[in-house]
Amino acid sequence: MTEFPTQSVGYAVSHLDALEAEAIFVFREVVAECERPVLLFSGGKDSIVLLHLAQKAFWPGRIPFPLLHVDTGHNFEEVLAFRDRRAAELEAQLLVASVQEGIDSGLVAEPPSGMRNAIQTPVLLEAVEKYRFDALFGGARRDEEKARAKERVFSFRDEFGQWDPKNQRPELWSLYNARTHSGESMRVFPLSNWTELDVWHYIQRENIALPDIYFAHEREVVDRGGMLYAVHEVLPAKPGEEPFTELVRYRTVGDASCTAAVRSDARTVAEVIDEVAATRITERGATRGDDRVSEAAMEDRKREGYF
Amino acid sequence: MDLLRFATAGSVDDGKSTLIGRLLYDSKSIFEDQLAAVEATSAARGDDYTDLALLTDGLRAEREQGITIDVAYRYFATPRRKFIIADTPGHIQYTRNMVTGASTADLALILVDARKGLVEQSRRHAFLCSLLRVPHMVLCVNKMDLVDWSEEVFEKISAEFRAFAAKLDVPDLAIIPISALKGDNIVERSQNMPWYEGTSLLHHLEHVHIGSDRNLVDARFPVQHVIRPQSNADDRRDYRGYAGQVASGVLKPGDEVMVLPSGFTSRIAGIDTADGPVAEAYPPMSVTVRLEDEIDISRGDMFCRPNNKPQVSQDVEAMVCWMDESVPLTPGRKYTIKHTTRSARAVVKNLHYRLDINTLHRDEGASSLGLNEIGRVRLRTTVPLLHDEYRRNRATGGFIIIDEATNKTAGAAIIV
Ligand SMILES: Nc1nc2c(ncn2[C@@H]2O[C@H](COP(=O)(O)OP(=O)(O)OP(=O)(O)O)[C@@H](O)[C@H]2O)c(=O)[nH]1
Numbered sequence: 001m002t003e004f005p006t007q008s009v010g011y012a013v014s015h016l017d018a019l020e021a022e023a024i025f026v027f028r029e030v031v032a033e034c035e036r037p038v039l040l041f042s043g044g045k046d047s048i049v050l051l052h053l054a055q056k057a058f059w060p061g062r063i064p065f066p067l068l069h070v071d072t073g074h075n076f077e078e079v080l081a082f083r084d085r086r087a088a089e090l091e092a093q094l095l096v097a098s099v100q101e102g103i104d105s106g107l108v109a110e111p112p113s114g115m116r117n118a119i120q121t122p123v124l125l126e127a128v129e130k131y132r133f134d135a136l137f138g139g140a141r142r143d144e145e146k147a148r149a150k151e152r153v154f155s156f157r158d159e160f161g162q163w164d165p166k167n168q169r170p171e172l173w174s175l176y177n178a179r180t181h182s183g184e185s186m187r188v189f190p191l192s193n194w195t196e197l198d199v200w201h202y203i204q205r206e207n208i209a210l211p212d213i214y215f216a217h218e219r220e221v222v223d224r225g226g227m228l229y230a231v232h233e234v235l236p237a238k239p240g241e242e243p244f245t246e247l248v249r250y251r252t253v254g255d256a257s258c259t260a261a262v263r264s265d266a267r268t269v270a271e272v273i274d275e276v277a278a279t280r281i282t283e284r285g286a287t288r289g290d291d292r293v294s295e296a297a298m299e300d301r302k303r304e305g306y307f
Numbered sequence: 308m309d310l311l312r313f314a315t316a317g318s319v320d321d322g323k324s325t326l327i328g329r330l331l332y333d334s335k336s337i338f339e340d341q342l343a344a345v346e347a348t349s350a351a352r353g354d355d356y357t358d359l360a361l362l363t364d365g366l367r368a369e370r371e372q373g374i375t376i377d378v379a380y381r382y383f384a385t386p387r388r389k390f391i392i393a394d395t396p397g398h399i400q401y402t403r404n405m406v407t408g409a410s411t412a413d414l415a416l417i418l419v420d421a422r423k424g425l426v427e428q429s430r431r432h433a434f435l436c437s438l439l440r441v442p443h444m445v446l447c448v449n450k451m452d453l454v455d456w457s458e459e460v461f462e463k464i465s466a467e468f469r470a471f472a473a474k475l476d477v478p479d480l481a482i483i484p485i486s487a488l489k490g491d492n493i494v495e496r497s498q499n500m501p502w503y504e505g506t507s508l509l510h511h512l513e514h515v516h517i518g519s520d521r522n523l524v525d526a527r528f529p530v531q532h533v534i535r536p537q538s539n540a541d542d543r544r545d546y547r548g549y550a551g552q553v554a555s556g557v558l559k560p561g562d563e564v565m566v567l568p569s570g571f572t573s574r575i576a577g578i579d580t581a582d583g584p585v586a587e588a589y590p591p592m593s594v595t596v597r598l599e600d601e602i603d604i605s606r607g608d609m610f611c612r613p614n615n616k617p618q619v620s621q622d623v624e625a626m627v628c629w630m631d632e633s634v635p636l637t638p639g640r641k642y643t644i645k646h647t648t649r650s651a652r653a654v655v656k657n658l659h660y661r662l663d664i665n666t667l668h669r670d671e672g673a674s675s676l677g678l679n680e681i682g683r684v685r686l687r688t689t690v691p692l693l694h695d696e697y698r699r700n701r702a703t704g705g706f707i708i709i710d711e712a713t714n715k716t717a718g719a720a721i722i723v
Pocket residue numbers: 317318319320321322323324325326360373374375376395396397398449450451452453485486487488489
């Protein structure tokens with residue numbers, strides 16, 4: 001390959017620019033090849049970055065697909081408010097698939113633990129079927145978790161929404177095969193190659209607004225097995241638990257019943273970057289009760305059709 | 308800071324995942340909770356030592372069987388460079404996953420077990436890496452601890468591999484004796500092999516020169532999507548832009564471009580991004596190009612320069628690696644192919660030969676390509692492909708073959 005001039009110094013592309021270009025390419029590829037894409041938007045930082053990239057990919061046009069939030073009913077108010085504000089600003093269509101409605105209709109049953117993460121899957125799949133979505137953009141990153149580390153950028157799901165990790169489609173170069181039969185779908189992860197730190201550097205560079213809970217604030221929490229859970233209207237302290245006030249922030253935002261806060265005094269994006277760069281614990285390890293259930297909790301959820 | 312993407316390769320159990328685990332561990336890139344989880348799993352299985360391969364072998368089935376099944380992607384950085392690792396499986400059944408990992412790599416780490424030397428799978432992977440034109444290769448002679456750190460064993464395997472590589476297209480080869488398990492020559496130079504005068508693996512990965520691996524000469528812009536906002540805002544009403552990622556070369560406003568396959572020419576009126584116009588676009592930028600003239604252009608068309616065009620043809624010659632276990636590739640069969648942003652139907656006109664991986668002998672009597680077999684074919688497509696030789700242009704020289712009944716990605720093809 002030395003037959004080409006070595007002009008790369010003049011034509012350098014920064015790491016963040018390369019990640020952005022890749023994500024934009026992925027968005028455009030899906031819109032060109034799939035009939036009914038949708039973007040999974042929770043109001044969490046990864047999905048906020050995802051939405052920002054979608055906006056860039058189709059500029060000066062509008063985002064050519066709706067947003068879908070699978071609402072567990074266990075929300076942080078400021079995140080919901082953020083979700084609605086952002087969708088309105090972009091004049092995007094926001095669809096909500098409600099886990100509470102799923103419980104009320106008998107589609108799913110409230111788990112005894114009160115953690116609604118696992119029962120999101122049937123609710124998500126019902127929405128996929130109802131709207132006949134054939135491509136779902138998700139903000140998952142490979143650095144998050146060991147099963148995610150194995151997943152393709154374009155991840156095929158059968159008519160039951162299931163992921164078969166032993167039989168993934170080969171994925172060469174950037175030639176993505178998005179073909180599906182009716183009822184099957186693709187999960188597409190434009191942020192596959194981003195790390196948590198990349199996401200924060202990008203948030204800083206692009207000046208992306210986030211819900212306040214990502215920054216240090218005082219909150220009433222309880223300690224459950226070393227994790228700090230917010231005392232919340234639908235998730236009060238259990239008998240024997242002593243609520244206390246702590247300076248915390250959230251590293252991830254998911255269902256409030258299984259997302260813990262971390263002790264932090266990082267009040268700005270720059271301070272969060274310093275904190276994330278120095279941390280010795282992964283994002284999910286520090287904050288997710290749902291991954292602690294078993295060694296392969298994420299893989300098992302994904303096999304069933306989870307994000 | 309620049310980025311190096313590298314993939315592991317080599318036969319099953321030669322130590323690829325252990326090596327990646329060791330590299331991450333010794334470069335302090337493992338988080339405490341990840342290490343604790345791996346230690347607990349290893350202890351529960353009754354391992355004598357913590358199995359660092361578990362850092363990448365994350366699937367249930369992988370842990371049960373003690374092998375890698377699909378590629379794991381890991382990310383780490385040293386003060387000198389960022390790295391994206393693809394740890395691929397050695398098992399022959401999962402060769403397609405190895406190909407997936409190697410297709411985007413700048414460098415391949417080929418592992419060989421010092422006790423066994425080169426085996427068929429080491430040759431197959433080395434061949435596939437050269438076919439995919441992974442620009443840099445490192446042969447890691449692993450498990451040196453099990454051969455008494457013997458220089459003689461190392462030299463014998465090195466010589467054998469060099470002889471094989473000489474028949475391939477390997478532009479840059481380094482050879483390092485290591486013990487992935489014990490950490491010798493991974494991050495620090497080994498005390499056990501004073502006869503080895505080269506650098507540690509990490510040092511090599513941090514310093515290998517990767518600046519010149521991009522094609523900045525041949526302007527190629529596959530149109531991915533036409534942006535035509537349905538808007539009444541004055542500045543957008545007549546907007547028509549061609550969105551895509553620059554495959555190679557450099558585009559500038561004012562440049563004369565030819566649109567293929569139609570052959571019409573125009574000039575670039577502007578190159579837009581959501582952050583404003585840019586003066587130049589080059590790989591891997593994703594941009595939106597506006598032209599001065601209204602020409603009928605759709606997804607799958609390509610912009611190039613009138614004096615530097617790709618091949619425009621419905622007949623292509625390609626090396627194919629077959630990846631479908633259920634149906635072999637046979638002459639006469641029809642497929643869908645995806646090349647740049649263009650899809651077409653294609654029929655296999657001819658299978659010239661199948662390659663024997665051990666000897667590189669060409670079997671011209673072959674009548675099909677089964678799973679993991681490699682051969683040379685001629686295809687006829689329904690619409691012209693706008694292509695270059697893969698060796699000149701990775702982005703316009705490769706395509707995938709899709710089974711029309713199952714939609715599976717059945718083959719990878721490299722235009723020769
Ligand atoms: N003694 C010794 N054992 C090693 C070394 N490297 C790896 N092993 C052992 O070899 C076995 C296989 O290692 P893996 O890292 O899983 O091999 P692999 O190449 O990733 O295998 P696949 O991914 O399934 O192809 C394990 O038991 C390792 O502990 C080494 O340098 N010395």
